[in-house]
Structures are given as C-alpha cells and as structure tokens.
Amino acid sequence: MIRLKLDRLLAITMLLLNRKRISAKELSERFEVSQRTIYRDVETINQAGVPIVSYAGNTGGYEIMDQYRLDRQFLSLEELQSIIAGLRGIRATVGDQEIGALLDKVGALVAKSEQDPIAALNNQLIIDMNPWRGEKFGKEKLNDLRTAIRETRLVSFQYMSSQSEYTERTVEPMGIVVKGFNWYLYGYCLLRNDFRVFRLSRMKAVEVLNRTFIRKEETLEKLSYGWGKKEPPACIQLILHAQPNVRAQVEDYFQSEQIEELPDGSTRITAYQPDEPWLHGMLLSYGPSLRVLEPPHLAAIIKNKAKQIVQLYDNEH
Numbered sequence: 428m429i430r431l432k433l434d435r436l437l438a439i440t441m442l443l444l445n446r447k448r449i450s451a452k453e454l455s456e457r458f459e460v461s462q463r464t465i466y467r468d469v470e471t472i473n474q475a476g477v478p479i480v481s482y483a484g485n486t487g488g489y490e491i492m493d494q495y496r497l498d499r500q501f502l503s504l505e506e507l508q509s510i511i512a513g514l515r516g517i518r519a520t521v522g523d524q525e526i527g528a529l530l531d532k533v534g535a536l537v538a539k540s541e542q543d544p545i546a547a548l549n550n551q552l553i554i555d556m557n558p559w560r561g562e563k564f565g566k567e568k569l570n571d572l573r574t575a576i577r578e579t580r581l582v583s584f585q586y587m588s589s590q591s592e593y594t595e596r597t598v599e600p601m602g603i604v605v606k607g608f609n610w611y612l613y614g615y616c617l618l619r620n621d622f623r624v625f626r627l628s629r630m631k632a633v634e635v636l637n638r639t640f641i642r643k644e645e646t647l648e649k650l651s652y653g654w655g656k657k658e659p660p661a662c663i664q665l666i667l668h669a670q671p672n673v674r675a676q677v678e679d680y681f682q683s684e685q686i687e688e689l690p691d692g693s694t695r696i697t698a699y700q701p702d703e704p705w706l707h708g709m710l711l712s713y714g715p716s717l718r719v720l721e722p723p724h725l726a727a728i729i730k731n732k733a734k735q736i737v738q739l740y741d742n743e744h
Contacts, residue, residue: 435460436468440477443491450488568633569603572612575635576600579642582614585631589704594618598625599640615643666721667696673716680709707732 435458442449442457451469455462469489473479478492575582583597599615601622609626616623622645669677671692678686687695700706702725710719710729719726 436472436475439465439468440472440491443479443489448482448486448488448490453488568627568630569610571633571635572600572603572627576602579639581617581636581638581640582612582633583636584625584633586625587629587631593631596625597636598623599643601642601645615645661702662699663702663722663725665696665698665700665719665725667698667710668718668720669694669696669713670716673713676713 438458439454442454451462451465454465454468458465469479469481480490480492482488482490572582574580579599581597582600583595585593586596587593595618597617598612599617600612601614602612604611604613604624609628612625612627612630614623614625615621671694674692674694677694677696681696681698685696685698687697689695706725707728710717710725711732719729
C-alpha cells in the first residue's frame, strides 16, 4: 500500500512538471482514487518540498511553480543512458549543434564514478535514423525546414507524387515527422487548401520564403489517420503463398499471427492491406517466391505487371 502511494505521488509530480495546470477531478480519474485522496497527496508533495500552487474556479487546478526542477537523483543511470542514446541518434541525423550542447549538459549530470558504467551502457544501445542509402537524405533540407517551422515562414518546393508527377507547392510548415524509416513534412498546403504530409525525399528545390504565416491550431498529435486523408484507406484481404527462401522477408513485414507455416516449409499469409498501387510493388519484390492466391483481381494485376516486365526485356532484342 505504501509503495502504491509513493508511486502515485511521484506520478502526480511528473504530471505537474509536464502540464501547465491539472484539476483534482482529472487526477482522481486518472489514478482511480477520490478527490479527497488527491487533496491529501498534493499536501504530502508540498510538505516534501515540491512547491505546488492551487487555483480556484472553473479553470482552476494545480500547478508546480515555474522555476522548480527535479533533482538529478530522480534519474537512474539507465534512464540517463536512454536520453543520451536518443539525443545522439537525433544529432547524427540532423547535425544540430544545439543537440550537441544539450548532450554536454546531460552528460554533466553523470558523476565521474558513473562514467564507465554509462559508457558500457552506450555500447548496448545505438539509435541511428539515417537511411541505409547514405547521407544523400539531405540534412541541409531538413535543417532549412526546421528553421521555417521555428520562424513560421512559408516554404516552396516541387513535389513528386506517387505517380511521378511534379506540382509546385507552397506550404505552411507545421512539423517534421519520422514514420516507417522515412521523414515527412506536415503542413498546410496552399494549393490544396488543406493539411498534407510530404515525404522529404520527394521534395525538390526547397526554398524558405520571407513570407510569414500565423500558425494554425492543428498539432502533430492530431495528424489524421492515413497521412492527410479524411478516411482510412480501403483494405482487402490477402491470402498469399510464400516459398521458404523468403521466410525472413515475410516475417520482417507481416505479423506472426498472420503467418501459417506449412509442412513443406513454405508459409501461408492471411492479412489485410490497403488496396493501393504501392501494394503491387511490395508483392512483386518477392519475385517468383510469392504467389497471390486471393483476391483474384490482385493476382491478375501482379500477373499483368510481371508480363510487362518480361516484355520490357524482350523488346531489347
């Protein structure tokens, strides 16, 4: 019981450090205790030296005084190592001097007697978000976009669609998103008059304009499902048969419960996937080692594309 209370007290303190203001009602619902218990908890935290201010009224609640900070003793070596590993991964990708300075500050929290254990932990975890294809990913482009976001300046660029067609775009940049090993710009597109997500590798001739804009209330947390689409994409049920030699690729992409191992070592895959053009390329990447059993229309598409590939090489002779 005492341990549960201590955990709750620490959790309340962490919440208050990361929130401008939070009500007793919200705290009681979050921790599933009465508001009277929350009042006692807040008083206990105050007595422990954490300065909590109470505000009355409809918008009232609790806040921690602005200048208060947690002492280093609340961070374990493993937690510090996780922070350092994450910061190093970001610095390696964006080359940000500010991240380097922050790393130095975090490193200063480590006592000399702890430096050897921290160094050993750093060799156990590396975060590297650079693509395998190398540095052509474009640190300069990323840093220009971050500057535009910070200074609320419009950006213009040529954007290539999934159909390899270019359009000129002017965008109010909102934020940078890393998803599925790719980097994206999230912003309000003046051409489409709507929020859109742009893959950085498809953005050419990026220019940060002198024109500024008033940032809209939309946040990255509200990024809609389907990356800018109003509705999730329609999905179809796939039934696939894969040969043993592509088992590793199958397990890299599909979930274990979607894979059934057959007596001959091959696998039967049952999964739902969006019915979109990129799916055809993904299935073709397995070559002759994967066959589409269902749906029939998808099998026909893959067969037709395979024929087109053969014709392409036949036409060379």
